[in-house]
Amino acid sequence: MLRSMYSGVSGMKGFQTKLDVIGNNIANVNTTGFKSSRVMFKDILSQTAAGATGATAEVGGSNAKQIGLGVSIGSIDTLHLAGSAMTTNNPTDLRIDGDGFFAVGLTAETDPENAFLTRAGDFHVDGQGNLVNSDGLFVLNTDGAVINVPTGSSFSIGSDGTVAMKDEAGEVNTDNRLAVVVVRNPEGLEKAGGNLYRVGLNAMPDGEEITFEAGDANAMAGKIVAGQLEMSNVDLTGEFTEMITAQRGFQANSRIITTSDEVLQEVVNLKR
Structure with missing residues (x-):
């Protein structure tokens, strides 16, 4: 249960960084020669609950059981595309x-x-x-x-x-x-x-x-x-679309933390 909370926290931090970058792009929509940036995510190393086994003539193989631990910032790229x-x-x-x-x-x-x-x-x-x-x-x-x-x-x-x-x-x-x-x-x-x-x-x-x-x-x-x-190469249509996506992602990750907290509360209440 704590894993899901920390995964939600990492997601909220990642989408906050994405919103920061989007906000900077939109602020510079009329800046001469400005080049927009984008945020790329990557998953954090997963926890392996059980390793994979190979197939033999007598027993079939099984895949590894892994639990993801959240997301991190992979890169913040500057897009050097020509502006109008x-x-x-x-x-x-x-x-x-x-x-x-x-x-x-x-x-x-x-x-x-x-x-x-x-x-x-x-x-x-x-x-x-x-x-x-x-x-x-x-x-x-x-x-x-x-x-x-x-x-x-x-x-x-x-x-x-x-x-x-x-x-x-x-x-x-x-x-x-x-x-x-x-x-x-x-x-x-x-x-x-x-x-x-x-x-x-x-x-x-x-x-x-x-x-x-x-x-x-x-x-x-x-x-x-x-x-x-x-002029700036910022595409306002794309930036607003990405902003909505980042907002929904932030909300979804906050819901993960809220749900995990509610489940933990139920576990605490089992003793009562």
Whole structure:
């Protein structure tokens, strides 16, 4: 009887975590570049009441008798599916049509291993002419340096990440190219808040380093689309369906605890 109560507790904890993840997904339904998450369950090691026996010529075999001990969280996966495109016509709003990530850094010169990755391309030009994100982090080029727009220059960003700057004399400079990072296992990235990711231990193979690539250096990186933003990939219909399922699961597991308690009460009352 105590087993059923503890199984119910584990189920309630699991569905509470699922509701936490669903709530975070729904809260970020309009967050630029947000990637939704999901919770996967796994059963806890079962208690074996009797082992299996093999069949012989004289006696048939029997299966093991096992009692499950509840559920636990198997994984919390980040789904790196592309979000829908929103056209803004703002030249500093960028979207990656592919699997790559923009690279941003805390300093104007940032090594790849110290960079943050993001799919949110709502960039701006600050007072010093630097291309930055909404939090003031520097948008990096393929050399790991900040992209600076001189005063009086008009600029555009091509599909391969090339930043074309036209000065007052009419000369065009195309030395800068946006860095686009390709990660072998995007689910291995760790969320750092502010639409940023850190490269986790399971994001890249052992010995392989993160590199700042140009937009066309790798087919997986994809093309850069100026004047558009990638919106959240949260599917509200699916999230509300999962929320109802989690709510019912939580209620059912609470009923297990209530029923087990009632049965235990009956056992206690047998002495009266």
